[in-house]
Amino acid sequence: xxxxxxxxxxxxxxxxxxxxxxxxxxxxxxxxxxxxxxxxxxxxxxxxxxxxxxxxxxxxxxxxxxxxxxxxxxxxxxxxxxxxxxxxxxxxxxxxxxxxxxxxxxxxxxxxxxxxxxxxxxxxxxxxxxxxxxxxxxxxxxxxxxxxxxxxxxxxxxxxxxxxxxxxxxxxxxxxxxxxxxxxxxxxxxxxxxxxxxxxxxxxxxxxxxxxxxxxxxxxxxxxxxxxxxxxxxxxxxxxxxxxxxxxxxxxxxxxxxxxxxxxxxxxxxxxxxxxxxxxxxxxxxxxxxxxxxxxxxxxxxxxxxxxxxxxxxxxx
Amino acid sequence: xxxxxxxxxxxxxxxxxxxxxxxxxxxxxxxxxxxxxxxxxxxxxxxxxxxxxxxxxxxxxxxxxxxxxxxxxxxxxxxxxxxxxxxxxxxxxxxxxxxxxxxxxxxxxxxxxxxxxxxxxxxxxxxxxxxxxxxxxxxxxxxxxxxxxxxxxxxxxxxxxxxxxxxxxxxxxxxxxxxxxxxxxxxxxxxxxxxxxxxxxxxxxxxxxxxxxxxxxxxxxxxxxxxxxxxxxxxxxxxxxxxxxxxxxxxxxxxxxxxxxxxxxxx
Numbered sequence: 395x396x397x398x399x400x401x402x403x404x405x406x407x408x409x410x411x412x413x414x415x416x417x418x419x420x421x422x423x424x425x426x427x428x429x430x431x432x433x434x435x436x437x438x439x440x441x442x443x444x445x446x447x448x449x450x451x452x453x454x455x456x457x458x459x460x461x462x463x464x465x466x467x468x469x470x471x472x473x474x475x476x477x478x479x480x481x482x483x484x485x486x487x488x489x490x491x492x493x494x495x496x497x498x499x500x501x502x503x504x505x506x507x508x509x510x511x512x513x514x515x516x517x518x519x520x521x522x523x524x525x526x527x528x529x530x531x532x533x534x535x536x537x538x539x540x541x542x543x544x545x546x547x548x549x550x551x552x553x554x555x556x557x558x559x560x561x562x563x564x565x566x567x568x569x570x571x572x573x574x575x576x577x578x579x580x581x582x583x584x585x586x587x588x589x590x591x592x593x594x595x596x597x598x599x600x601x602x603x604x605x606x607x608x609x610x611x612x613x614x615x616x617x618x619x620x621x622x623x624x625x626x627x628x629x630x631x632x633x634x635x636x637x638x639x640x641x642x643x644x645x646x647x648x649x650x651x652x653x654x655x656x657x658x659x660x661x662x663x664x665x666x667x668x669x670x671x672x673x674x675x676x677x678x679x680x681x682x683x684x685x686x687x688x689x690x691x692x693x694x695x696x697x698x699x700x701x702x703x704x705x706x707x708x709x710x711x
Numbered sequence: 712x713x714x715x716x717x718x719x720x721x722x723x724x725x726x727x728x729x730x731x732x733x734x735x736x737x738x739x740x741x742x743x744x745x746x747x748x749x750x751x752x753x754x755x756x757x758x759x760x761x762x763x764x765x766x767x768x769x770x771x772x773x774x775x776x777x778x779x780x781x782x783x784x785x786x787x788x789x790x791x792x793x794x795x796x797x798x799x800x801x802x803x804x805x806x807x808x809x810x811x812x813x814x815x816x817x818x819x820x821x822x823x824x825x826x827x828x829x830x831x832x833x834x835x836x837x838x839x840x841x842x843x844x845x846x847x848x849x850x851x852x853x854x855x856x857x858x859x860x861x862x863x864x865x866x867x868x869x870x871x872x873x874x875x876x877x878x879x880x881x882x883x884x885x886x887x888x889x890x891x892x893x894x895x896x897x898x899x900x901x902x903x904x905x906x907x908x909x910x911x912x913x914x915x916x917x918x919x920x921x922x923x924x925x926x927x928x929x930x931x932x933x934x935x936x937x938x939x940x941x942x943x944x945x946x947x948x949x950x951x952x953x954x955x956x957x958x959x960x961x962x963x964x965x966x967x968x969x970x971x972x973x974x975x976x977x978x
Contacts, residue, residue, distance in 0.1 A: 461849065461859055486845075486879050490861040490895075493846035497817055497853035502935040505844050523842050525724040526943065528736050530842075533937040569858045573874070574885040590973075614974075626899045639838060640862075640878060640897045648973040658724055658840050659747075659898065669973050670947060671964065677951075680725065686948040687967055689960050699961040707965065709977040 395420060396475055399428040400468060400482040400492075403441055406430060410444045411547025412481050412510065412540075419512030426552070429471060431458040437559050445553030453561035460570040464491035467564055469498045477537065484541035492539045504532045505541040508666070525658040526665040526684060545586065545645065583617060583634045590616030591646045591667075593637060596623050597653015597674060597693050601630040606697045607652060613704055619644065621654045638663040652693045656681025712764050715824050716756040717835035717847070718771040718792050718800075720785050721746040724841060729942040736942055739777055745788055748836025750795070750903040752896050755866060756834050757796045757904075762868045768827055769797035772816050772924075773804035786919060793914035794906035801827075805923040807931045815924075815932035817850030822927040824855060832873070833893040837862050845895070852893035860888050861895040 397416055399409045406428045417424045430451040441449065450471065458464050464487070468480060472495070480495075482488040484506045496503045509520040516533055519540055523530050585591060592611045594604055604618070611618045618635060625636035637644055639659040649667035653674060654660060661684050664670065672685035673696045682688040689696060704710075723744040728737050756767045769792035773785050782804060789800040803819050811819075824830050833852075838845040845861070852859035865876040874887050878897060888894075906914070924931075950967075954960035968974040 461861070465849075465853070486862050489845045490849045490859070493813075493849035494853045494859060496846065497814065497850035500814055502812055502814065503844070503846055504936070505846070522943070523940075524722060524727060524736070525840070527724060527727050529941045529943055531939040531941065533939075535935055535937060538936070569889050570860065571887040572884055573887055576883045576885075578881055578883065622898070639843070640899065642880075648968065662843060669968065669971050671968070682951065683949065684947055686950065686971075687964055688949070688951045689957075689964060690951060691957055691960065695957045696961065699957050700964070703961055703965050704974070707969075707974065707976045 395422045395424050396477045397424060397426045398468070398471060398475070398477045398480045399426060400431070400480060400488065401428075402432055403430055403434070403438060405483045405544070406446075406449070407441060407444065407549040408544060408547060409481055409483070409542060410446070410549040410552055412542055414550065414552035415510050415512065415547075416479065416517070417552055419517065421515070425555075427471070427475065427477075429467065431464065433457065434559060437557070442557050443551055444549065444557070445551050445555045446557045447555055448558050448560050450560045450562050452564045454563050458564055459572065460567040461487065461491040461494055462570060463564055463567045464488075465494035465498065467562070468492065468495045472499055479537070480539045482539070482541055484543050488541055492541065496539050499537070501537045501539060502534060503539040503541065504534070507540055507542045508546060522665055525661045543643070578633055585617055585619050585635070585637065585642050585644050588617040588644065588646050590614045590648045591619045591637075591644055591650070592616055593619035593621065593649060593651050593654060594624055594631075595621040595652065595654030598624075601628070603694075604630060610697055610701055613701060613708070613710065616646070616648075621660050622657070651681050651685070652697070654681055655679045656684055713766045713768060713827060713830045714756045714759060714764050715768045715770050715827060715830050715833045716749070716753040716792075716797065717820065717833065717851070718749050718753065718769050718789065719746040719836070719839040720744070720771055720773060720775065720788050721839045721841040722775060734942040734944055736940055738775065738940070739780070743775060743781065743784055743788060745791060746836055746839040746841070748838060748840070748896070748898055750836075751898050751900050752834040752836050753792060753795055753797060754901045754903040755896055756832070758901065759832065759866065759868055764831070766798040767796065769793065769800040770820060770823055771800070771802050772819055773802060773808050774811060774816065776809035778804065778806055778809050782921070786921075789919055790914050791906070793917040793919065794911045795904065796910070797917075799917065800919040802919070802921045803924055803927070804921060805925060807924045807929070811932050812935055813844070813846055813850055814935065815929070817847055817854050819924050819927055819929055820847070820851050821854030822929065823922065824851070826927070831890045833857065833891075835893070835895050837895045837897050848893050848895040855891070855893070858888045858890070858892040859894075860886055860892065862897055863894050864897045864899040866894065866896075866900070
C-alpha cells in the first residue's frame with residue numbers, strides 16, 4: 395500500500411503526522427512518498443529523517459504553480475504508483491488542482507478534514523459542513539484524495555526508511571499565464587496563531603472607532619480580526635485581518651465578535667474557536683446561534699465596561 | 712457564443728433542523744436556496760454578456776432529494792435565476808442525480824454544456840454554502856478540457872482571453888487565460904442584483920427545461936464514498952447573558968470566561 399503526500403516542504407513535514415496515523419492503523423506495510431511543489435536544492439535534514447520512501451520535486455522549474463500542472467503531475471504519479479490516498483493541505487491551490495486530478499482519476503475528494511478515525515480496514519474522515527452545524531463522516535470505498543486543515547497534526551518520524559530525492563520533469567502549462575503575483579501585506583498579524591481574537595464588523599460606526607478593538611486586543615494580548623464588509627467593502631482594515639470563507643480560518647481559545655452579524659461565510663472561518671462571544675444590538679443576529687456567550691447590546695457600551703473589568707482582573711493599571 | 716452559470720440548489724443552512732432522537736439533520740425537510748456565491752457568478756455572467764455573448768444559461772443539477780418533492784421547488788428557484796437575467800434555465804434531475812457524487816455531477820454538467828454548444832465561459836461560485844467543497848468547477852473544466860481558474864474576484868474580458876485577479880491565501884495572482892474556460896468567483900467580485908417585478912413576470916415566459924441524466928447518456932454513478940451526517944450537538948452553548956445593565960452582563964460574561972479557562976486572572 396502506498397500513500398502520496400503533496401505540498402511545500404513545510405506541509406510535507408506536518409502531514410507526516412497524518413501519514414503516521416495511516417501507518418499505525420493499517421495491517422499492511424505502508425510506503426509513503428511525497429511530492430514537493432517546490433524545487434529542492436539540497437535535502438533538508440528535518441525532512442530526510444521522517445521516513446519518506448521517495449520525495450519527488452520539480453527539476454526544470456522553480457515551483458509547480460498552475461492548477462493544471464499540479465493536477466497533471468499528481469495524475470502521472472498516481473498512474474505509476476497506484477496510491478491508495480493522496481494527502482495534501484486543504485488550501486485553495488490544492489483544492490482546485492486536486493479536484494481537477496480527482497476528475498481525471500475518477501476518485502473522490504474529502505476536503506477540510508479535521509479528524510481521522512481508523513476503523514477495521516478503513517478510515518473515516520471527519521469534516522464540518524453546513525455553517526458548522528453538521529459533521530460529515532466520510533469513508534472512501536476505494537482510493538481517495540484527502541485534504542487536511544493545517545495546524546492539525548504534528549509531524550514526526552514514522553518509519554526508519556531512508557529517503558531518496560527524485561527530480562521529475564514538469565510539463566509547461568501555456569494556458570494559464572501568471573502575469574503578476576502580489577504577496578498580501580503581512581504585518582504583525584498572525585491570526586491563525588492567535589489565542590485571543592477580537593473581531594470587528596459592521597456594528598462599528600467608523601474606521602476611527604476600530605482603535606477601541608485594537609486597544610482591547612492589546613490588553614488581552616490578542617489580535618484583531620474582521621468580517622468581510624470591513625476588509626472587502628469598506629476597506630477599513632487590510633485583508634490580512636479578514637476572517638471567513640474567503641479570508642482566514644482561525645482557531646483561537648477565545649473569539650470575541652463585536653458587531654458582526656454572522657453570515658455563514660464568516661462562521662466558516664471561526665468554527666474551530668474554543669469559546670465564541672458575540673456582542674450585537676440585534677437579538678436576531680445569526681452570530682448568536684454560533685456563539686457560546688451572547689450579549690445583546692451596544693458594543694460601544696460593552697467595550698469600555700469589558701476593558702475596565704479585564705484590567706481589574708489582570709491587574710493592569 | 713454562450714455563457715453557462717452553474718447554480719447549486721443548496722440546503723438553506725439557516726433553516727436546518729435536527730431529528731430530536733437521532734440528532735441527524737432532517738435534510739429532506741429543509742428548504743433549498745440558490746447558493747449565495749452562485750448569485751455572484753450569475754451576476755458576473757450578466758455583466759460579461761455585453762461582450763457579444765448571445766445567451767446566458769443557468770444550469771443546475773439536483774442533488775438533494777426527495778426527487779418528487781424537490782422538483783417543483785427546484786423549478787421555482789431556477790425561475791429566480793431567470794428573473795435575475797439568465798436567458799434559459801436547465802435542470803438536470805432524476806433518481807440518479809439525487810445524492811450523486813461530485814464525479815457524476817461534473818460529468819453530467821459537462822455533457823449538458825457540450826450539448827448547449829458554443830460555450831466560451833462557465834462561471835460558478837468558489838464554493839456552495841452547504842458543503843463548501845469547492846471542487847465542482849475544476850472537475851467540470853477537466854471533463855470539458857477547458858482552461859480553469861478559481862477564486863477570482865475580477866474578470867477582464869479580451870477577445871478570446873480573460874485576465875483575472877484571483878485571491879489565494881497569502882497572495883493575489885493576475886492570470887491570463889485562454890477561452891473556453893471555467894472560472895470560479897468569490898463574493899467580492901460584484902454585488903448581485905435583486906430582480907424587479909417586471910423581470911419576475913418576464914421570467915415566467917423564459918424557457919426552463921428539465922433533463923434526465925439518462926437522457927445525457929450517463930451511466931448511474933458508482934458510489935465512491937460512504938457518508939454519514941450528524942448534527943453538531945451543543946456545538947455552542949448559545950447562552951444569552953441577561954442582566955440589568957451592561958455592567959452586570961459584562962461581569963457575568965467574565966465569570967464565565969474565567970471558568971472556561973480562556974481568561975486567567977492574575978493574583
